[in-house]
Amino acid sequence: MISALDLFKIGIGPSSSHTVGPMKAALRFLEALAAGKRLGDVRRVLVELYGSLALTGRGHGSDTAVLLGLAGQRPETVDPDAVAPLLLRIRADGRLALGGVRDVAFDEGRDLCFNMGEVLPVHSNGMRFHAFDGDGRELAVHDYYSIGGGFIVTGEESGEEGPTVSVPFPFANAADLVALAQAHGLSIAELVRANEEAMHGPGAVDEHLRRVIATMRACIDRGCRTDGELPGPFKVRRRAPSLRRKLENGRGSNAVAPHEAFDWVSLFAIAVNEENAAGGKVVTAPTNGAAGIVPAVMEYHRRFYGEEDEATAFTFLLTAAAVGILAKMNASISGAEVGCQGEVGVAASMAAAGLAAVLGGTPAQVENAAEIALEHHLGMTCDPVGGLVQIPCIERNAMGAVKAISAASLALKGDGHHYVSLDCAIRTMRETGRDMQTKYKETSLGGLAVNVVEC
Numbered sequence: 001m002i003s004a005l006d007l008f009k010i011g012i013g014p015s016s017s018h019t020v021g022p023m024k025a026a027l028r029f030l031e032a033l034a035a036g037k038r039l040g041d042v043r044r045v046l047v048e049l050y051g052s053l054a055l056t057g058r059g060h061g062s063d064t065a066v067l068l069g070l071a072g073q074r075p076e077t078v079d080p081d082a083v084a085p086l087l088l089r090i091r092a093d094g095r096l097a098l099g100g101v102r103d104v105a106f107d108e109g110r111d112l113c114f115n116m117g118e119v120l121p122v123h124s125n126g127m128r129f130h131a132f133d134g135d136g137r138e139l140a141v142h143d144y145y146s147i148g149g150g151f152i153v154t155g156e157e158s159g160e161e162g163p164t165v166s167v168p169f170p171f172a173n174a175a176d177l178v179a180l181a182q183a184h185g186l187s188i189a190e191l192v193r194a195n196e197e198a199m200h201g202p203g204a205v206d207e208h209l210r211r212v213i214a215t216m217r218a219c220i221d222r223g224c225r226t227d228g229e230l231p232g233p234f235k236v237r238r239r240a241p242s243l244r245r246k247l248e249n250g251r252g253s254n255a256v257a258p259h260e261a262f263d264w265v266s267l268f269a270i271a272v273n274e275e276n277a278a279g280g281k282v283v284t285a286p287t288n289g290a291a292g293i294v295p296a297v298m299e300y301h302r303r304f305y306g307e308e309d310e311a312t313a314f315t316f317l318l319t320a321a322a323v324g325i326l327a328k329m330n331a332s333i334s335g336a337e338v339g340c341q342g343e344v345g346v347a348a349s350m351a352a353a354g355l356a357a358v359l360g361g362t363p364a365q366v367e368n369a370a371e372i373a374l375e376h377h378l379g380m381t382c383d384p385v386g387g388l389v390q391i392p393c394i395e396r397n398a399m400g401a402v403k404a405i406s407a408a409s410l411a412l413k414g415d416g417h418h419y420v421s422l423d424c425a426i427r428t429m430r431e432t433g434r435d436m437q438t439k440y441k442e443t444s445l446g447g448l449a450v451n452v453v454e455c
């Protein structure tokens with residue numbers, strides 16, 4: 001089983017596959033060198049990025065991420081405010097402390113290569129790390145693949161099932177999940193919790209979820225209050241603070257539009273994704289690019305239903321996690337593999353399930369909510385303009401969050417019976433992603449990425 005705790009990872013923006021993944025790969029490379037007792041012999045490292053990482057890596061901060069990982073910084077603990085000074089120092093000195101301890105020369109133009117048009121065999125997001133001694137002899141070479149959501153595998157691991165962990169309620173698809181919940185009289189969140197506690201222990205589950213909730217709320221808060229421009233050539237102005245001011249000024253006015261709740265939901269999602277685009281701290285839900293939807297819908301529920309208690313937030317997240325796990329197990333959550341349907345589509349599906357659950361939905365209604373939200377994102381391509389996780393990504397999260405609420409509401413008005421199952425929607429996403437042209441899969445070679453004129 002994939003763990004909910006692995007699905008909700010705390011890291012920095014702008015991309016889970018292109019930022020968090022490469023950072024973790026660099027850390028794994030250092031661990032491999034240390035395990036082989038080779039770290040002390042290293043005088044030079046060379047990192048090569050392939051496929052989608054080569055094409056959109058600069059816009060997605062892959063270069064920054066590799067440097068940070070090589071310097072021993074971890075996605076979950078790095079201080080976003082410390083990143084710029086650290087990079088400045090590495091680039092100015094032309095030196096890097098591997099793992100924070102082993103000082104080597106590092107010429108970024110020579111030692112970090114974007115191999116455009118080349119792909120490694122296993123996945124579009126491939127990375128090759130080399131280490132050399134003082135005579136230029138290669139000490140080690142390791143390939144890693146960033147398979148979406150901040151998950152990293154080696155070539156050998158990509159074909160493996162992963163370590164077998166015994167859980168009380170294993171499920172392979174949504175039909176199993178709902179049947180198990182119904183047979184045992186459990187909610188989906190209770191079932192997922194039992195599995196997670198078997199994997200990590202009860203204390204660890206609550207502790208991780210608390211950190212996730214705190215990070216999500218802090219991200220909304222920071223995003224709502226931080227003005228200015230996002231990094232990159234487009235000088236995209238951050239919208240969340242002015243949107244917040246407009247909404248707060250309109251409070252209590254008779255002229256408030258009936259749909260204003262949706263403006264708040266959009267605000268929460270935009271705030272998170274602007275923070276993500278600026279390299280701030282976010283939670284993969286299931287990815288960075290789609291990180292705004294789950295927190296936005298959770299925040300909507302908290303503010304508009306007045307639900308402040310921790311147990312409700314736990315239920316939301318554990319239910320949402322079940323859907324993310326199913327999508328990852330049976331299709332993909334990587335824009336480079338299946339397009340944006342696997343990121344924003346899956347995030348909307350997760351949020352719809354979470355909302356349906358905290359509003360009292362049965363397991364069948366929760367599955368229905370997840371299915372409706374995913375079905376109506378099927379076919380969505382990934383076409384980030386300029387390779388940045390800004391346009392269309394930020395606004396797309398707002399739309400995904402609104403769709404998630406509508407999906408949950410529709411499902412709760414039914415009895416759980418419906419024609420298209422969540423399993424069918426996930427299978428369709430996988431097949432559509434397989435048939436989708438590469439230019440629509442996080443390469444910035446098609447779609448909006450080529451039709452929006454750079455100026």
Ligand code: SF4
Binds near residue numbers: 339384390
């Ligand atoms: S378009 Fe969607 S999948 Fe692509 S980078 Fe943006 S959010 Fe991620």
